[in-house]
Amino acid sequence: MKKFEVTGNKDTRSGFGDGLTELGRTNPNVVALCADLTGSLKMGDFKNEFPDRFFQVGIAEANMMGMAAGMTIGGKIPFTGTFANFSTGRVYDQIRQSIAYSEKNVKICASHAGLTLGEDGATHQILEDVGMMQMLPNMTVINPCDYNQTKAATIAIAEHEGPVYLRFGRPKMPIFTPADQKFEIGKGIMLNEGTDVTIIATGHLVWEAILAGEKLAEQGINAEIINIHTIKPLDEEMVIASAKKTGAVVTAEEHQTIGGLGATVSQCLAKNHAVPMDFVAVDDSFGESGTPAQLMTKYGLDADNIIAKVKRVMAKKVMA
Amino acid sequence: MTSLELSKVASQVRRDIVRMVHAVNSGHPGGSLGCTDFLVNLYFKQMNINPAEWDMDGKNEDLFFLSNGHISPVWYSVLARKGYFQVNELATFRKINTRLQGHPATEEGLEGIRVASGSLGQGLSVALGAAETKKLNGDKSIIYTLHGDGELQEGQVWEAAMYAAANKIDNVISTVDYNGQQIDGSLEQVLAMGDLRAKWEAFGWDVREMDGHNMDEISSTLEKAKADCGNGKPIMLIMTTSMGKGVDFMEGTHKWHGIAPNDEQLADALGQLEETLGDY
Ligand SMILES: Cc1ncc(C[n+]2csc(CCOP(=O)(O)OP(=O)(O)O)c2C)c(N)n1
Ligand SMILES: [Mg+2]
16 A cells, blocks of 8 residues: 655645635636635635735625626636535525526635534535535536645636536645645546555545555555545546456545435446445435534544445455 | 523523533634523513423414524523523533534424524524414414524525515514624625615614613513514514623624633633523
């Protein structure tokens, strides 16, 4: 198993904030909108450095999405910032009609996604956002895994023409991807080549997949680990090739099983190369209050559960 | 209850609030402290309720909806102190497996809560639905709601405001916590709301104002509003408050909207708040 060096510990939302500030310096068309959560979204630096390109809309997310759509007419590239729940479910039809259907170049940037939001509880812990967003035609859906990748993704989506949903989170997480990475939308990253099973993970679960891979290696199981940061469009080529090689796949994500990365990967494999699969995800339930670590354990979004699922799919593998 | 007695309950509730958020190093003390006097007055003096036999339907009882769900600490404390559930359950606030979720929730059956809130701007709509049901049931009880002033920036609030006036929903008494603060700063800095009174009046509501820290005035304003229910108009009380009221270093600033005091700050805060009913 390849070794991953941890170079720091930061929240992915700070990667977004720092990427946005850098974009402010390099791309004069980038503008930012926020709905009374500037600090939480780490948009303060952009706001201070580019006050003319920062738009505080108040607690009015529907208006923010409509305004963002409008700002693209004439060439601006709007980045909206609020919590993931208020970036998606709250404003679904505004996104659907004014942004996705109208093919507007809006970047919907969503923090505090998933259970790791912690104590605020289920009203804020959206676990359905990836599903909602990837169901929309024209929408690109990205869930980076650490600070560096989130920063790189933020910068990359400004170059991509079309609506993007960029999802990140609140807690500090190990940084293990390179600072100078080039972010390629739609391209999976092969973290570790293996032969026995494939673990495909996104967002905060990528680190758990690495921890699981290390423990599996100690038990003689050679796991292939793929970081899928772009859920839509999915890197089908990489997913299919890996499934052909290992013959069993486990997906891992901080989201509902229904509509998430696992659902998308399983559709891809059902069509192209069906193998035994299992899913590390939240099983049709809302979240609740607790510390991020307690919640990830309680809902099985951790390395231990990835290992358990790996054992299950490996037992089902059809031996040639 | 006299204003003095109500103020003693309020002092205990404020102690509960700062202790609850301190214990989990999260939660929203600012708005909670600012709405304490109002909620104590409402539950201990105004509402016709039966905490011992709480049920979801609340027929022939007054109902309350907290639309600005982030101030759950004050609501949980008031509910516990009024006897909806044991006060020692306040110690579980925001901890895993608790009924006292970060934002109010119904999933675990916590007595006193009839709908989840936390995502802002939805409470008035739910209250109007409950008000229509009361009318259909021939139930003369009153529906109370509370909203943040920043929360009023959500468009849904104004959809509900229009419905209420157009349909003469006159069994609703709403209150807005007019503390002039939200997360990113003052309302003036974030999104100026202009003349709130004129806005609600233009939407067809009967608007009154009160000082949210003067117990006598809260009592008289609520009593008058109750007496005026049934006159064909929804009633809105614009309640001036100070965010963080009762703890000097938390007062009047958005900084304490959503952070908890550390050990030293907790001791300082508790030194300013008399223990009257006994800490949980
Ligand atoms: C729909 C929605 N958008 C954003 C938030 C995040 N949020 C929680 S409280 C708050 C500020 C609310 O201001 P106000 O209503 O004045 O309450 P106060 O800060 O005075 O307690 C915001 C933006 C939310 N909970 N719901
Ligand atoms: Mg306020």
